[in-house]
Amino acid sequence: MTSTVGVPAGQSTRTGRRFSLSWLGVVPFFAYVGLFLLLPTGLVVIQAFGTPEGQPTLSNIRALGESYVLTAFWRSIQLSFATAAIGAIFGALLAYLVVSGPADGLLRRTVTAVAGVLAQFGGVTLAFAFMVSVGNQGLVTLLLQDTGISVSGGWLYELSGLIVVYLYFQIPLMVLVFLPALDGVKPQWREATESLGGSTWAYWRHVAAPLLAPPFMGAFLLLFANAFAAYATAAALISQGGIIIPLQIRAAMTSETVLGQENVAKALALGMVIVVAVAMALYSWMQRRSARWLQ
């Protein structure tokens, strides 16, 4: 007969895991992500390397080197960088203003509520709002023209116009993303710096700036990815051509003059996926780094 040392008779030595059904609750989420994010991404990647008939080819990828594609990528990067930089700076300043006030004050409640709405305000509605106010036939444009000032709303349909319009949702997004980081900065750190002989400048230079730099850069990358991937606002404003990559993809998919470009569109989308994935990976790394500091 064998015996198990240290285990009273009659007790099982098995400590096996109990089967849990709690994971079932997340199945709808993962099913949704799989069906509408992972599957389309996978198809884009595969079809970027194939002809419409399904034959393998690198010609779609080679199209990424065409000058019009590189120009569109460069404009997309310019647009994303400019709106991320301006959005990050002004959003951070606004968020700082908010956390400087009372935690449950009217300013904070108002700004966070408005930012929550405006951060999701992109698309046709936003484009329409700008068109009817400062577009070619916009109210403000016409009023200025009536007073004898020679203005045109044409700028709205160029890169500079997209920058202004995108800031409408980029700045509020920055406020929402950066507020938790600012909330994590403890007032004791400033007081400790002062009691150790440091000035306000010393506090910002040695304490606040190093602590806030990772979340700030992370938020900048998130804004960059957000602008880079945005489509509906630009599409509503600019109906022809492809000055940025999302519009270039639209042109490739729907062009009635150059047919058979669907898989080139997928190669362009693959390029976007790579840029956004790199930005989001860096964002995630920076968030993780600062999370343990600014809890």
Next chain:
Amino acid sequence: MTESLTRAGVEVRLEGLRREYGAVTALDGLDLTIEPGEFIALLGPSGCGKTTALRLLAGLEDADGGRVVVGGKDVTGLPTNKRDMGMVFQAYSLFPHMTARQNVAFGLRLRKVGEAERNRRAGEMLELVGLSAQADRYAHQMSGGQQQRVALARALAIQPTVLLLDEPLSALDAKVRASLRDEIRRVQLEVGITTLFVTHDQEEALAVADRVGVMNAGRLEQLGAPTEVYGQPATPFVAEFVGLSNRLPATVSGSKADVLGASLPTVAASVSGPGVALVRPEAVDLVAVDSAGSDDPLTGSIVAVSFLGAVTRITVDLGTHGKVLAQMPTSQAAGFSTGDRARLTFRPAPILVVKA
């Protein structure tokens, strides 16, 4: 202990300090003198003004009236970073992106001390608080107690004239709190620095301070040695706030009080005539009594026996005079149990008698 860490303490005087927040008076003309090298604990409930007093001394807030004098120099108008005071906060004050050594050396860095020298002194301070082995750890890699010891080392590294401790133990668990409390006192004695310690925990205050100041509603109710504050409370508030007190009917005549037939000395602040005597449980002794139905007002029935480790607390019901707590060493309380009859006797320590 390295010679460079010790320094002569300075005198600190708070003169008529006032601070108001809207309609609320947080500090109502506080006068307090801390002798050079002395360790004073300000004790009181939340909102009594003790933290405000410390923050005014640190320069973290501006006084509405009064003066702060440190080492004979009026520093009332000086900003915090010019006051040369080390401060330990309640919690979470270590810079999370710096190691323990960098935290401790930070004040020296601000003073433009060379890297080698500041690392040497930071190492010395970490040794003082017993954390040399944790020098390269970040705050999130240390326990709460270790973090507070680093904060203490950081505050002392700049060799401040005054050390301010703002409830530095309140976020810690009981065991760590007790050991760190003794650690703080040891370090303070070694360094010889004038120290103001703010706490709401009476045990902490009584255990470490040279003198304890009990605050209430923005005023200092009593300032004295721990034994004096505990044994001879000057006001009803102090008697109620510091330790437990039995409330017994008494009549004061001269410097004596008649408490249920027993004659006890009174403290100077007592009322004369009829009043309520505040008697500490440990000033009450019990004698076992056999007979039931005695009309002696000091005799009653034991209704509860609470074992508290080294001491035991016994509740005696005196009938119309209410219940009285007696606290004694557990070995002495072994003969008493619930339902027994017992007679109260009082130790001849001075008691406070307040208005009924």
